Amino acid sequence: MAKKIAKRSWAEPFKIKVVEPIKMTTIENREKAIKNAGYNTFLLKSEDVYIDLLTDSGTNAMSDRQWSGMMIGDEAYAGSKNFYYLWKNIKKYYGMPYFVPTHQGRAAEHMISQILIKEGDYVPGNMYFTTTKLHQELAGGTFVDVIIDEAHDTASEHSFKGNIDLKKLKDLIKKVSAKKIAYVSMAGPVNMAGGQPFSMANLKAVQKLCKENKIKLWFDATRAVENAYFIKVRERGYAKKSIAEILKEMMSYFEGMWVSAKKDLMVNIGGIFATRNKKVFEAVRNMVVVYEGLHTYGGLAGRDMEAMAVGIEEMVEYDNIRARIGQIEYFGHQLDKYSVPYIKPIGGHAIFLDAKKILSHISQDNFPAQTLASEIYIDSGVRGMERGIVSAGRNSKTGKHNYPKLELVRLTFPRRVYTQAHIDVAVESIASVYQNRRKIKGLKMIYEPEYLRFFQGRFEKL
Numbered sequence: 001m002a003k004k005i006a007k008r009s010w011a012e013p014f015k016i017k018v019v020e021p022i023k024m025t026t027i028e029n030r031e032k033a034i035k036n037a038g039y040n041t042f043l044l045k046s047e048d049v050y051i052d053l054l055t056d057s058g059t060n061a062m063s064d065r066q067w068s069g070m071m072i073g074d075e076a077y078a079g080s081k082n083f084y085y086l087w088k089n090i091k092k093y094y095g096m097p098y099f100v101p102t103h104q105g106r107a108a109e110h111m112i113s114q115i116l117i118k119e120g121d122y123v124p125g126n127m128y129f130t131t132t133k134l135h136q137e138l139a140g141g142t143f144v145d146v147i148i149d150e151a152h153d154t155a156s157e158h159s160f161k162g163n164i165d166l167k168k169l170k171d172l173i174k175k176v177s178a179k180k181i182a183y184v185s186m187a188g189p190v191n192m193a194g195g196q197p198f199s200m201a202n203l204k205a206v207q208k209l210c211k212e213n214k215i216k217l218w219f220d221a222t223r224a225v226e227n228a229y230f231i232k233v234r235e236r237g238y239a240k241k242s243i244a245e246i247l248k249e250m251m252s253y254f255e256g257m258w259v260s261a262k263k264d265l266m267v268n269i270g271g272i273f274a275t276r277n278k279k280v281f282e283a284v285r286n287m288v289v290v291y292e293g294l295h296t297y298g299g300l301a302g303r304d305m306e307a308m309a310v311g312i313e314e315m316v317e318y319d320n321i322r323a324r325i326g327q328i329e330y331f332g333h334q335l336d337k338y339s340v341p342y343i344k345p346i347g348g349h350a351i352f353l354d355a356k357k358i359l360s361h362i363s364q365d366n367f368p369a370q371t372l373a374s375e376i377y378i379d380s381g382v383r384g385m386e387r388g389i390v391s392a393g394r395n396s397k398t399g400k401h402n403y404p405k406l407e408l409v410r411l412t413f414p415r416r417v418y419t420q421a422h423i424d425v426a427v428e429s430i431a432s433v434y435q436n437r438r439k440i441k442g443l444k445m446i447y448e449p450e451y452l453r454f455f456q457g458r459f460e461k462l
């Protein structure tokens with residue numbers, strides 16, 4: 001007898017118009033390729049990758065509206081019409097009156113860090129992000145992690161593991177004084193915690209505490225729409241609000257923001273600096289001409305700004321963000337069938353495999369997450385990345401490795417790129433590596449760059 005239909009699946013609110021062939025490789029090809037890449041998935045040639053879950057940064061599929069926008073790029077050096085359209089949407093959707101485009105998120109991070117941080121300042125934040133923290137340090141600041149403890153606990157199913165721990169923040173203010181705090185740097189969903197969001201209630205409480213102490217509150221709004229989605233589905237009182245309304249409310253608590261447009265905005269390149277503080281805006285406008293270009297293009301072509309402006313309109317569509325996060329949830333639920341350990345709750349942009357649990361026989365000094373990422377690549381050509389001891393770098397004072405609590409392999413989903421069948425193949429491969437995990441040996445590092453070593457570090461099999 002036919003099975004009774006108990007539920008209706010959701011599906012993507014788009015269909016495929018253009019396809020890009022990908023190369024099918026053999027296990028021999030891949031063993032050679034990863035060896036040549038020093039067992040670092042960042043050093044693989046993209047041609048040698050089958051399903052690329054390295055990052056969702058700039059790897060998105062643009063819509064036909066975005067592509068047609070590329071054709072109406074106004075490539076004037078000054079005052080491009082695409083700039084004004086983008087500015088209009090930044091005011092409308094983010095609620096920030098002042099805006100400067102940048103070529104990527106880190107260019108905005110660089111400027112904001114140089115402008116707001118003085119030597120010896122502290123910059124508390126809800127867990128670090130690689131480029132954010134580095135720019136804060138290069139500006140003379142010290143990053144202090146004030147995220148709630150649950151964020152470091154892979155077993156915790158707290159709905160808002162990206163929340164700031166108010167007590168930690170209060171203690172820091174008491175210890176170093178509010179004057180020594182350049183600003184509170186909030187991000188969400190928190191990448192390093194597994195794509196975990198903060199709640200609106202937490203944001204409001206953080207803003208109140210900052211205001212009482214006259215401390216600025218700034219937002220890495222790169223994934224703000226993903227955070228807004230989680231607020232809608234998980235936080236009381238927001239179910240009926242639109243993504244756009246939630247985004248606007250979130251933004252209202254911040255003095256300013258920076259964004260990597262390569263994420264939420266579903267483009268391939270771009271960054272945003274925006275604020276309601278005119279003085280900071282003027283300072284950034286002065287600085288952008290030195291590092292990026294004139295303040296009406298900031299290192300971007302007019303066509304890129306057009307695609308970003310359209311991307312802002314698409315990113316707040318509920319069905320779009322629902323499909324994005326739904327795909328990641330599907331991936332997680334399939335992994336559950338094979339009991340593969342990963343961080344829960346399922347995050348906003350990626351699945352984070354728990355390499356410490358999966359390869360519990362490999363010590364942290366032999367890079368369990370780096371090892372797991374290369375083994376998955378060898379098995380199927382699925383490319384993920386390490387988020388563990390390699391990414392955490394060294395302590396700038398002692399020169400020793402930082403030992404993060406988490407050893408993760410991040411499998412990140414480019415927006416609107418892969419199908420459910422791709423996901424099934426990735427799941428089968430990971431399950432197979434998991435079942436054969438006892439045979440896997442660790443790695444040793446043979447080359448270590450000074451900055452952001454996870455990008456270019458090289459390894460050898462033990």
Ligand SMILES: *Cc1c(COP(=O)(O)O)cnc(C)c1O
Binds near residue numbers: 057191259
């Ligand atoms: C990607 C990202 C950045 C850096 O932006 P780029 O565009 O890669 O320079 C900063 N913060 C967060 C949260 C990001 O995801």
